[in-house]
Amino acid sequence: MTIFIVIPMLLMTLVSAFADDWKSGEVLDVSSIRSIVIRGDASSIKISANRDEPYRAETQGRRDGWFTGWYSSWFFNGCEDESRMQIDGTTLTIAVASSRWFDLSDCTPEVLANIPPGGSVQVDQQAVMARFDGEFASLGLSTRAADVTLQGHASKVKIDGTAVRAHLVYDTLADDETIDVNARAVDSYLGFGKDVPVDYTVSAKASLIDSARSSVAGAKPVVTIRADYARTTIR
Numbered sequence: 001m002t003i004f005i006v007i008p009m010l011l012m013t014l015v016s017a018f019a020d021d022w023k024s025g026e027v028l029d030v031s032s033i034r035s036i037v038i039r040g041d042a043s044s045i046k047i048s049a050n051r052d053e054p055y056r057a058e059t060q061g062r063r064d065g066w067f068t069g070w071y072s073s074w075f076f077n078g079c080e081d082e083s084r085m086q087i088d089g090t091t092l093t094i095a096v097a098s099s100r101w102f103d104l105s106d107c108t109p110e111v112l113a114n115i116p117p118g119g120s121v122q123v124d125q126q127a128v129m130a131r132f133d134g135e136f137a138s139l140g141l142s143t144r145a146a147d148v149t150l151q152g153h154a155s156k157v158k159i160d161g162t163a164v165r166a167h168l169v170y171d172t173l174a175d176d177e178t179i180d181v182n183a184r185a186v187d188s189y190l191g192f193g194k195d196v197p198v199d200y201t202v203s204a205k206a207s208l209i210d211s212a213r214s215s216v217a218g219a220k221p222v223v224t225i226r227a228d229y230a231r232t233t234i235r
Helices: 002-019 068-074
Strands: 027-029 035-040 043-049 056-064 084-088 091-096 106-114 119-125 127-142 145-160 163-170 178-182 185-191 199-211 222-234
Touching (some): 035 043, 043 119, 163 178
Parallel strands (some): 035 119, 043 106, 043 127, 127 145, 145 163, 145 178, 163 185, 178 222, 185 222
Antiparallel strands (some): 027 056, 056 106, 084 091, 119 127
């Protein structure tokens, strides 16, 4: 019995000793930001372009996993990440970093931001789960594994990766849309609305294309997908 009591007490003491070295996530005013660059460790990203909400950006850690409840009841660590943000002119750069302390439960770094409509986002990470809501000039992702969702509009979407899942739904169209996906394996859903002409090309060793419409050369949006294996749905 003594052993089971002493071990948690020792771990709590160690965590307390390191707590002062951990820094909470920053919250920045990004009302003047026109572009965001995100690098570093794998993360979950949620970026919106909503005029009705404050323009701000922050990073934080979200704890999940089997040991979450037990861990939270014993330790002081609030799943802080060590990400850093820097503003240079109209560009916000975010270096994502997870906690250096070993966790019994997964701690996922998160990037949360609401920026003025019409901005651009570039993500360079090994793995990312990203959701974008609103109006964007461009979205670029360079990664090995990506799960990307867009609800709104982006004039340009470019995704380079190994395994990519993309769910892109356009609320409006401006006849300037280009979507370029290059990966080993792609699972994509592209929604543009009823009776919208689309110029699409899928180049793959093995592919499944689910679309009731034929490709219309010269139309916008223009969709180009290059992969070894591709499953594409166009609506």
